[in-house]
Amino acid sequence: MIGSASVNAVSVAESVSGEMIEMVGDLQPRRQVLVAERVLTCVPEDRGHPECDDGPVAVLIEAGRIIAVGAPDSMPQDPEIDVVDFGIGSTMLPGLIDTHVHLAFDGGPDPLSTLQCSDDVTILALMTDNAEALLSAGVTTARDLGAPRGLDLTIKRRVNAGQIPAPRLQTVTEPLTVTGGHCWFLGGEVNRGVNAAREAVQRAHARGADAIKIMATGGSMTSGSLPYEAQFTAEEIVAVVDQAHKLGLKVAAHAHGVAGIRDSVAARVDSIEHFSFMTALGGIDPEPDVVTAVAQSGTFVCRTVCAAWGEVLKKRTPEPDSLRQLKDSGVRIVAGTDAGIARTPHVEYVLSLEGMAAFGMTNWEVIEAATSVAAESLGLGRETGSIAPGKAADLVVVRGDPLEDLGYLRNLEAVFTRGVRHVPQVASVLSWNEIVECPKYVPGLQRRRAGGQEQRES
Incomplete structure (x- = not known):
């Protein structure tokens, strides 16, 4: 059954934390099913017409590619598949x-x-x-x-x-x-x-x-x-x-x-x-x-x-x-x-x-x-930019509906590139119309991490 995040789903989130940065390119993720309350597929056929698949909606990923998009109960029921259910209020859209x-x-x-x-x-x-x-x-x-x-x-x-x-x-x-x-x-x-x-x-x-x-x-x-x-x-x-x-x-x-x-x-x-x-x-x-x-x-x-x-x-x-x-x-x-x-x-x-x-x-x-x-x-329309079978699994999941407020795009739950999940490491802090003088880059000083912590590299 596809429901809330299973043990497998939790292990996926942990396996892509900051500690595994050096192995991102070699990582071959297992088959995954990602579930969100709503999905904005952004397929070109819907150009100009806001299409939101309300759900929940599931996306099956294998070898960094989107295999299927549909209802959760239409996905393969295989214990070897990692399932991540982002729950009520979540929206998935293309990276x-x-x-x-x-x-x-x-x-x-x-x-x-x-x-x-x-x-x-x-x-x-x-x-x-x-x-x-x-x-x-x-x-x-x-x-x-x-x-x-x-x-x-x-x-x-x-x-x-x-x-x-x-x-x-x-x-x-x-x-x-x-x-x-x-x-x-x-x-x-x-x-x-x-x-x-x-x-x-x-x-x-x-x-x-x-x-x-x-x-x-x-x-x-x-x-x-x-x-x-x-x-x-x-x-x-x-x-x-x-x-x-x-x-x-x-x-x-x-x-x-x-x-x-x-x-x-x-x-x-x-x-x-x-x-x-x-x-x-x-x-x-x-x-x-x-x-x-x-x-x-x-x-x-x-x-x-x-x-x-x-x-x-x-x-x-x-x-x-x-x-x-x-x-x-x-x-x-x-x-x-x-x-x-x-x-x-x-x-x-x-x-x-x-x-x-x-x-x-x-x-x-x-x-x-x-x-x-x-x-x-960019000449990448066949590779990315929409959620459809055959496309690269470049995805973001946010909390809230960006069709109502684009600011919800800051509420990142997850970012996927070719099916590999990344944990956001830097927080967005500005809102529209706010003009700031950003500090110059200082080698050795990491940017403000999500959660407001400052940390120097060793």
Whole structure:
């Protein structure tokens, strides 16, 4: 019978505690049945319509894959199966996805200074901490959109080897930028011309990049760089996209100003990051024809909603329904936080989702943007992003119904990556509209653990 957690279920929870971090990659979990009061499957067939299977509902997992979804009494009655019943008030949904993070940035008041004053050993330690923080926020897949010297590739190899508990990672190595352009300090400067652009893509592919990021416009983090100005010519962006697609890589374009956005859409990039329509006067001026072109092209948009947007909302610039307008125009919006930039800690993923709702999206649309739509944008729609037979068992279980309040996503009961259960190690402490100055990363000092305990590494 499937009911409350059995002895086997308890042993599973204990076996995936912090003490077994080094064996995560080699662990082959037994067959498991997970039971929750409600399940949000987020399957693409239900896109746009909130479907919640009320229950209880059971999910059968074997070898890291979802085998079946259905009523508890439809599951195999086998004493060798570990059963975990999360009980009344629980909601299971696909593991969350952050399409835009920077593991090498500390999320403090001045991430660039911290980065430039740190050696690679320290940066890798920070990246490890940040990857674990994402997992503790319920993020089971993340795309790192820029780190120096290929350090993101190093972290990805360690994650894939099971050396650290972390989300599935996609990496771009160093973002492509012009000489002295936005984020030049990450090492991705490219000579001018279409041939140089193609060669830069080829080098990134040869090193193991999963995607390409191009800085189509300037950005605020780099001194002397203007966010509203285009950096590359239209022809250079086309060359990057053409070469990347020939190699099977998707292209994410960092674009604030309308010229860079327009050129990126015309070149058929796969996603546009920020999409802010910044002007030389410091305002925001969306151009309807460009929005329409993005919607018609199917290009995904990541608005990188973060804590700083709370100040924007108070000023009502852009209007609080700006994401609603994009959705109504047919733009495909995905969740991405830009985690690591100033005042944007990696563990505060849910804050970004609450921000997306504050700017006009429904809770269901936000959840889709953070699961199935995000998975499609990364080319992982067949692997993750929904709860269906054959998909990876990337799951989160929370206490409460996030369709009623996205804040319930902070009430994590469990996080599963490919069927392996992880105990959240870092607590989310911020709520929407709360602007904080986060402390700089200090090597050797672990972050605040769930339960409020501070602990130093030995």
